[in-house]
Amino acid sequence: MSNLIELDNVGKFYGNIIALKGVTTTVNAGEVTCVLGDNGAGKSTLIKILSGVHDHSEGTYVFEDEECAFTSPRQALDRGIAAVYQDLAMVPLMSVWRNFFLGAEPTIGRWPIRWVNKAKAKSIAKEEMAKMGIDIRDTEQPVGTLSGGERQSVAIARAVYFGAKVLILDEPTSALGVKQSGVVLRYIVEARNRGLGVIFITHNPSHAYPVGDRFLILNRGHSMGNFAKEDISLSELTQLMAGGAELEQLQHELEQAVSGGA
Amino acid sequence: MTDVAAHPDADDGQPDERLAYRGVFTRMLVRPEIGAVIGSAAIWLFFWAVSEQFGTAGGLSGVLDVSATLGIMAVAVALLMIGGEFDLSSGAATGALGIVTILLVKDIGELGGAGLSLFIAIPLSFVVAMALGWYNGTVVERTGLPSFIVTLATFFVLRGFKLGFSKLTIDNISVGRIDEGHGFDFWHPIFAGVWVRNEHVWDTRDVVYTIGILLGLALFVLAIYEGNYLRKKEMNPAGLLMFIAGVAGTVFGVVLMHYTSGVSNDIISGLVIAASMILGFIGVALWRYEPIAGDNSIHLDSRVLELAGLGIVVIVIGVVCALVVDVDGQQTILDRLPVVVEWLITVATLALTGAIAWRRSGGGTSGSEQRMALFQAGRAGLVGAISMLAFMFMTTEQGLRAILFVGLSTTGLILLAMAALRARKSSPLSGSLILALNSLVIAALALFIQAESGHPKFRTEIFTVMMFGAALVLAWALVSSHYQQRKAADHDADRLSTLLSVAGLVAVLVGLISRLLWTTTTENESGVAFASFRMSILWFIAVTAVATFVLGRTKFGSWIFAVGGNKEAARQVGVPAAKTKTQLFMIVSGAAWLVGLLLAFRLQTLQSGTGNGLEFEYIIAAVVGGTALTGGYGSVLGAAIGAFIMAMSKQGIGLALWNSDWRFAFLGVILLGAVMANNFIKAKAEAVR
Numbered sequence: 024m025s026n027l028i029e030l031d032n033v034g035k036f037y038g039n040i041i042a043l044k045g046v047t048t049t050v051n052a053g054e055v056t057c058v059l060g061d062n063g064a065g066k067s068t069l070i071k072i073l074s075g076v077h078d079h080s081e082g083t084y085v086f087e088d089e090e091c092a093f094t095s096p097r098q099a100l101d102r103g104i105a106a107v108y109q110d111l112a113m114v115p116l117m118s119v120w121r122n123f124f125l126g127a128e129p130t131i132g133r134w135p136i137r138w139v140n141k142a143k144a145k146s147i148a149k150e151e152m153a154k155m156g157i158d159i160r161d162t163e164q165p166v167g168t169l170s171g172g173e174r175q176s177v178a179i180a181r182a183v184y185f186g187a188k189v190l191i192l193d194e195p196t197s198a199l200g201v202k203q204s205g206v207v208l209r210y211i212v213e214a215r216n217r218g219l220g221v222i223f224i225t226h227n228p229s230h231a232y233p234v235g236d237r238f239l240i241l242n243r244g245h246s247m248g249n250f251a252k253e254d255i256s257l258s259e260l261t262q263l264m265a266g267g268a269e270l271e272q273l274q275h276e277l278e279q280a281v282s283g284g285a
Numbered sequence: 286m287t288d289v290a291a292h293p294d295a296d297d298g299q300p301d302e303r304l305a306y307r308g309v310f311t312r313m314l315v316r317p318e319i320g321a322v323i324g325s326a327a328i329w330l331f332f333w334a335v336s337e338q339f340g341t342a343g344g345l346s347g348v349l350d351v352s353a354t355l356g357i358m359a360v361a362v363a364l365l366m367i368g369g370e371f372d373l374s375s376g377a378a379t380g381a382l383g384i385v386t387i388l389l390v391k392d393i394g395e396l397g398g399a400g401l402s403l404f405i406a407i408p409l410s411f412v413v414a415m416a417l418g419w420y421n422g423t424v425v426e427r428t429g430l431p432s433f434i435v436t437l438a439t440f441f442v443l444r445g446f447k448l449g450f451s452k453l454t455i456d457n458i459s460v461g462r463i464d465e466g467h468g469f470d471f472w473h474p475i476f477a478g479v480w481v482r483n484e485h486v487w488d489t490r491d492v493v494y495t496i497g498i499l500l501g502l503a504l505f506v507l508a509i510y511e512g513n514y515l516r517k518k519e520m521n522p523a524g525l526l527m528f529i530a531g532v533a534g535t536v537f538g539v540v541l542m543h544y545t546s547g548v549s550n551d552i553i554s555g556l557v558i559a560a561s562m563i564l565g566f567i568g569v570a571l572w573r574y575e576p577i578a579g580d581n582s583i584h585l586d587s588r589v590l591e592l593a594g595l596g597i598v599v600i601v602i603g604v605v606c607a608l609v610v611d612v613d614g615q616q617t618i619l620d621r622l623p624v625v626v627e628w629l630i631t632v633a634t635l636a637l638t639g640a641i642a643w644r645r646s647g648g649g650t651s652g653s654e655q656r657m658a659l660f661q662a663g664r665a666g667l668v669g670a671i672s673m674l675a676f677m678f679m680t681t682e683q684g685l686r687a688i689l690f691v692g693l694s695t696t697g698l699i700l701l702a703m704a705a706l707r708a709r710k711s712s713p714l715s716g717s718l719i720l721a722l723n724s725l726v727i728a729a730l731a732l733f734i735q736a737e738s739g740h741p742k743f744r745t746e747i748f749t750v751m752m753f754g755a756a757l758v759l760a761w762a763l764v765s766s767h768y769q770q771r772k773a774a775d776h777d778a779d780r781l782s783t784l785l786s787v788a789g790l791v792a793v794l795v796g797l798i799s800r801l802l803w804t805t806t807t808e809n810e811s812g813v814a815f816a817s818f819r820m821s822i823l824w825f826i827a828v829t830a831v832a833t834f835v836l837g838r839t840k841f842g843s844w845i846f847a848v849g850g851n852k853e854a855a856r857q858v859g860v861p862a863a864k865t866k867t868q869l870f871m872i873v874s875g876a877a878w879l880v881g882l883l884l885a886f887r888l889q890t891l892q893s894g895t896g897n898g899l900e901f902e903y904i905i906a907a908v909v910g911g912t913a914l915t916g917g918y919g920s921v922l923g924a925a926i927g928a929f930i931m932a933m934s935k936q937g938i939g940l941a942l943w944n945s946d947w948r949f950a951f952l953g954v955i956l957l958g959a960v961m962a963n964n965f966i967k968a969k970a971e972a973v974r
Contacts, residue, residue: 096857097859100859108857109621113851114847114850114851114855114917115850115851115853115917116845116846116850116855116917116918117843117846117850117917118845121843121846121847124843125843125844125847125854125855125858125860126844126847126855126858126859126860127858128840128843130839130840137839137840138838138839139838139839139840139842139843140835141838181858
C-alpha cells in the first residue's frame, strides 16, 4: 500500500486571509510526521483540514488513494482519522473507563432494557492502557485525578482502540513538564509501532526530532519545506522553524543586551 | 510489550507504590450521597428525640408522603442538573399539567373543558408534558441562552397560563373536580391509593427494631475491623467461642430488657448487654487479627488533658441544665422570662459574640484595620443577638431542656473524641485510655437519661442504644491499641468487609421498616399512630430506582455526566449533546406530569398556584443530596435522600409542636450545612484518592 495521507499544495483561505498555502507532505502507516511551526504558523488550520473540521480551499487531500474533502469530524473519524486535541476531550469528573468508552459504550440486553457492560468496559480500558505501556491503578478513578501525560495516554489509547489509522496529536506536550513530555513521546512511538500513521503537531523541535520520521515546517501560513529525517539535523530544524535569519538576529540582540547589562 | 513488563505490578493485585492504601470505608466516602445519608440520620434522630409522633409509623408515613412528590421531582431535577442545566419551570409545571388534565376531563357544559375520558386525557396531558420539556430543551439548545433564563421565562408563562386559562374556561382559580371524569375509579387507586396500617399491631415490634439497629451497628463495627486490621495467619478458635458467647449474651440482654420493667432490672440487662458486647468484640479480635508488637507507653500531653477536661465539664453543665429546667413547660422562653432578663440575655450574647470576634481578629494595629475589626465584631454580635432572640422566641422550655442537654453532651463527647484522637498520635495505648473514658461517660449519660426521662422510649430504646455505644467504644479502645492495622489491600477481607456493611445496612433497614409498618398497642392507645401510606411513595421508590439504574448503568447515564462535565468533549467523541439535554428537560417535565396527576387525584381540585415556587425546593433537595450546581457530578439516590431530609424538616417542625412558620429558616440552615458538609467530605475523599 502506498501512503496513507498525501497532501499536495493544500491551502486554506478565510475570505481574503490566507491561512495556509502550499502544504505538501505524506503520512505513512507506522511513521510519525511532525508538523512544526511557531505560533500563528497555520498548524491549527492544517489539523482542522485533516480532521474534517474545515474543507480545504485548494490543492488535493488524498486519504488511502482516494481524494477527499471532509465536512464534519464525524466523517473523518469514520474513515479512521482521529484527532486528540490540546484540551483533551475528556470529562474530568468522569471515571477513566467511562471516558474511554464515551459515546460508544458496550451494552448488554435489548432496548428498552439495555445497560452498559461495565465489567467488559473496565477490563478493555485497563488492557488497552496497558498496551500503551501505562498501568491505570483503578479505572473507576476520575480522569481529573490523572496527570497530564496519563490523560493524553487515555485519549491516545481510546483513538487507537476505536480503529484509528491516522492519529493527529495537537500539541500533546505543550502543557507538560520534561518528564511527562517524555512519557507522551513514548506513547507516540508506541502508537507508531502498532502501525498507525501519526501526525504530531508541536512547536518544540527537540520533542519532534527524536520521534519523527518526516518533518513539515510551517511559518506564517507557508510551508518552509518537507523533509525526511535523514535530510535534516536538529539544529537545522530549529533554525528553519523560527524563520532562520530572524532567530540569528534575535540571538545577536540578546548577546548584546546581556553583555551591555554586565 | 516490553513496556508492560516494566510494570510488574500492573495486574497481579499488588499495591501500586504511587498509591497509598485506601480502606473500604474511605472509598465509600467518595460517593456523592454520603453527606445526605449522614445528615438524614442525624435529623431523624433529632426529631425522633424531640417529638412524640415523629418516630411512629404515623409520623413517618406523613414524612414519606411529603417526600414522595418532592422526591420524584428532585430525582428528575438532579438528572438535569448533572447534565448541567436548570429548570425553573419545573414547580409551576406540576400544577400546570395537573390542571391541564382536569380541564381536559371537565364537562363541556360547565363553561369550557373538553369533556374527555380520563383514558384519553391522561395520555394527552403526557403529550403536553413532553412538548413542554422539548420546548425548554430546544430553546436552550438553539439560542444558547442559559437555561436559567429560558426556564424562568417558561415559569412566568406557565403561571400566566394557569391563571388565565382557569379563569377563561371555568371562571375560577381553583380547578376541579377530577373525580367527575369518566374512568376516575380506574385511575384513582393508581395515583392516589391509600394503604392504612393502623390495625396492624405487633407488640414485639420494638424488640425487632432495637435488635435491627443494634445488629446493624455491630455489623458495621465488624466490617470496620475486617477492613482495617491485619488478619492472623492462623485463626484462634477460643476467640470464636468468646464471640459467640458475646452475641448470645447481647441478645439475652435485649430480650430481658424488653420483657422486664423497673429501673433495677433495666440496669441489670444494660450491664449484661454491655459486658456481652465487649466480650464479643474482643472475641472477634482474638479470633482473627494479628496483635501489635511493642509500644505500651502512656503519654498524655497538656492539650489532651485540656480537651478531655473541657469535654467532661461541658457534659456536666448539660446534665445540670437538664435537671434545672422544667420538664413539662410548654411556654416559649420569651413568655416565661421577664423582659429585663430577655434583654440582658440578648445584650450579653451581643457582647460575648462581639468580643470573641474582636479577639479572633486581633484588634488590628492601624486605624483602618481597627475599624474593620470593629465592624466585624459588631456584625458577629448582631448575628449572635438576633439568633438568640429567634431561638428564645421559638423554643419552649421543654425544647430548651432537650436542646441544652443534647447539644452540650454531644459537644462534650466530641471534645473527648478529639482528645482521644490526639492522644492516639503519641501512643495507641494513651488513645485507648481516653476512649475508655469516653465509653464511661456515655454509659453514665445513658444511666442519667434512663433515670430522668419522662418517656418510655428514652428509658428503654435510647438507653439500650447508648449502652451499646459505650460498649462499642470500650471494645474499640481495647482492640485499637492491641491489634495491627492493615496497610495493604486484601481482596478477601475487603469483600467480607463490604458484605458485612451491606448486611448491617439491611439489619438497620429491617428495624426501620418494621417500625414503619406496624404499630404497638401502646401507640394505638395514646393515639399517635395513624399510618396511612399513599401510592405516591411507591411511585417515588420506582422513579428513584429507574433513575439510579439509568444514571449508573446505561449509555444515556454516561452521556448525562459527560454533557454536564464537559459538553464540548462529549460532542467531540460523538455524544449527541443537544439531544441528551433536550431529553433531560423532557424527563423533568415527565416527572412534573406524574406529580401533577398525583396531586390532582389526591386533592381532586387544584389551585392555579399549585407548585409555584417549589422549583427551588427541588434544586435544594438535589444539592443537599450531593449534586454539583456546576453539573457533571451528583447522584439520584442522594437527591431522593435530600427530598427525605426536606420532608423530615417540614413535618418534624409541625410534629414537634413548634411554630411551623420557622421551617424555612430551618431549611436554609440545612441547605448551607449540607452543602458545606458535602464539600468537606468531597475534599477529604479526593485527598485520599
